[in-house]
Amino acid sequence: xxxxxxxxxxxxxxxxxxxxxxxxxxxxxxxxxxxxxxxxxxxxxxxxxxxxxxxxxxxxxxxxxxxxxxxxxxxxxxxxxxxxxxxxxxxxxxxxxxxxxxxxxxxxxxxxxxxxxxxxxxxxxxxxxxxxxxxxxxxxxxxxxxxxxxxxxxxxxxxxxxxxxxxxxxxxxxxxxxxxxxxxxxxxxxxxxxxxxxxxxxxxxxxxxxxxxxxxxxxxxxxxxxxxxxxxxxxxxxxxxxxxxxxxxxxxxxxxxxxxxxxxxxxxxxxxxxxxxxxxxxxxxxxxxxx
Numbered sequence: 704x705x706x707x708x709x710x711x712x713x714x715x716x717x718x719x720x721x722x723x724x725x726x727x728x729x730x731x732x733x734x735x736x737x738x739x740x741x742x743x744x745x746x747x748x749x750x751x752x753x754x755x756x757x758x759x760x761x762x763x764x765x766x767x768x769x770x771x772x773x774x775x776x777x778x779x780x781x782x783x784x785x786x787x788x789x790x791x792x793x794x795x796x797x798x799x800x801x802x803x804x805x806x807x808x809x810x811x812x813x814x815x816x817x818x819x820x821x822x823x824x825x826x827x828x829x830x831x832x833x834x835x836x837x838x839x840x841x842x843x844x845x846x847x848x849x850x851x852x853x854x855x856x857x858x859x860x861x862x863x864x865x866x867x868x869x870x871x872x873x874x875x876x877x878x879x880x881x882x883x884x885x886x887x888x889x890x891x892x893x894x895x896x897x898x899x900x901x902x903x904x905x906x907x908x909x910x911x912x913x914x915x916x917x918x919x920x921x922x923x924x925x926x927x928x929x930x931x932x933x934x935x936x937x938x939x940x941x942x943x944x945x946x947x948x949x950x951x952x953x954x955x956x957x958x959x960x961x962x963x964x965x966x967x968x969x970x971x972x973x974x975x976x977x978x979x980x981x982x983x984x985x986x987x988x989x990x991x992x993x994x
Contacts, residue, residue, distance in 0.1 A: 712811055712814065712827075712828045713809075713811055713827050713828055713829075713830045713831070713832065714830070714831045714832070715809050715811070715832050715833075715834070715849055715850040715851070716733075716831075716832075716833045716834070716850055716851050716852075716853060717833075717834045717835075717836070717839075717842070717847065717850040717851065717852045717853065718730065718833060718834065718835045718836075718853045718854075718855060719835070719836050719837065719838075719839045719852070719853075719854060719855065720837070720854055720855030720856065720857070720902070721837060721855075721857055721901070721902030721903060722837060722901065722902065722903055722905065723901055723902060723903015723904055723905035723906075724855040724856065724857055724858065724902055724903045725855050725903070726835040726855050727743065727786065727788070727835060729853070729855065730743075730784065730786040730833045730835060733784060733831070733833065734783075734784035734831075737784065737831070739782055739783060739784050739831070740777075740779045740780070740782075740783040740784070741783065741784050741786070742773060742774065742777055742779055742783050742784070742785050742786065743786045743788055744769060744770070744773050744785060744786065744787055744788065745788045745789060746787050746788060746789055746790045746792070746793055746801075747788070747789035747792040747793070748792060748793070748794070749793045749794075749801050750793065750794040750795065750796035750798065750801060751796065751798045751799070751801060752798065752799040752800060752801045752803055752804045753798070753804075753819070754768070754769050754801060754804075755768055755769060755770075755801065755804035755805055755807075755808055756768055756804050756816075756817070756818065756819050757771070757818040757819040757820035757821065758819055758820055759819045759820065760820060760822075765820055766820060767818055767820040767821055768816075768818045768819075768820070768825070770785065770808075770825070771818055771820075771821065771825065781825070781826060781827070781829055781830060782829050782830075783830075784831045784833065785830065785831070785832050785833065786833045786834075786835060787832065787833070787834045787835070788835050789835070789836060789837070790805065790834050790836055790842065790846075791836035791837060791838045791839070791841035791842055792836075792841075793805075802843050802846060805846060806843070806845055806846050806849070808827070808832075809832065809846060809849045809850065810849065811849065813827070814826060814827065814828045815827060834850065839852075857902035857903070858902070858903060858904060860895055860896060863895045863899060863904055863907060864891050864892070864895050866904050866907075867886070867891060867894065867895065867904065867907050867908075867911065868886060868891060871904065871907060871908045871911060872884040872886060872911065874908075875908070875911055875912055875915055876931070878912075879915060879919070879926070881926060881929055881930070881931050882929035882930050883929075883930050883931075884911075884915065884930075884931045884933065885930060885931065885932045885933065886911075886933045887932075887933065887934050887935065889934070889935050890933050890934050890935045890937065890938050893935055893938050893939070894907060894910060894911070894938050894942075895907060898910055898938070898942055910938075910941075910942055911933075913941050913942065914933055914937055914938060914941040914942070915931065915933075917937075917940070917941040918931060918933070918937060918941075960980065962980050962981040962982065963978060963979070963980040963981075964978070964979055964980075965977075965978060965979075966978065966979045
């Protein structure tokens with residue numbers, strides 16, 4: 704409701720979290736709640752600041768700014784909710800720093816931004832710009848200061864099961880022309896607890912799609928009924944051994960060898976468990992220091 708008023712100029716919101724945690728879905732939900740069109744623009748790999756300002760027509764292959772270009776391509780207006788996806792993956796190059804024009808674009812005190820190609824000011828007071836990124840440390844502080852931050856936490860095991868049963872299963876059923884997909888409680892527990900290793904639910908969606916395709920292949924490429932039932936055996940046959948990487952390297956209840964321990968490695972939004980073991984190397988002269 705506050706965003707719909709449109710009285711305070713441009714609105715900028717940052718949404719960050721791990722892959723598959725609902726950042727894009729949240730952005731689409733904001734656009735739907737406001738009754739506006741939605742446009743997603745990927746910024747991953749961009750290393751030229753002219754992408755945001757456009758290129759003067761005196762140059763070969765000149766083109767407008769990315770906002771004007773994408774809005775024109777989709778036939779949408781400046782009241783569209785725009786999602787800039789993966790701005791944390793932009794890179795600086797010899798052409799300049801793409802974060803500099805982005806910083807200027809997100810300035811709430813300016814009602815317009817200048818497009819070099821069109822040679823005119825583009826009003827931005829009605830824009831709602833969302834930025835979705837995985838690593839907040841890669842976003843400059845000057846840009847973070849110009850947005851409201853929303854964090855998308857990773858899903859719990861319970862959340863994943865509810866999303867798979869109430870959303871993903873229905874989505875895949877429509878894709879294959881099925882009335883519904885029924886997953887037993889045991890099969891759902893197995894799918895989420897032993898095969899889902901990501902923060903989000905993308906792995907679950909890919910795995911469930913793989914299970915459905917395998918069920919169809921067993922029947923000559925067709926489904927025998929409009930309602931597809933999935934059990935524990937279907938999950939194990941389609942997906943093979945579980946993917947809980949490293950968690951079973953040291954089985955519970957067994958004796959741990961001298962110098963062996965369970966370790967946890969964390970990087971960004973990811974982590975992994977594995978077993979480590981120290982050994983004496985009689986041929987090594989230099990001491991080994993573990994920190």
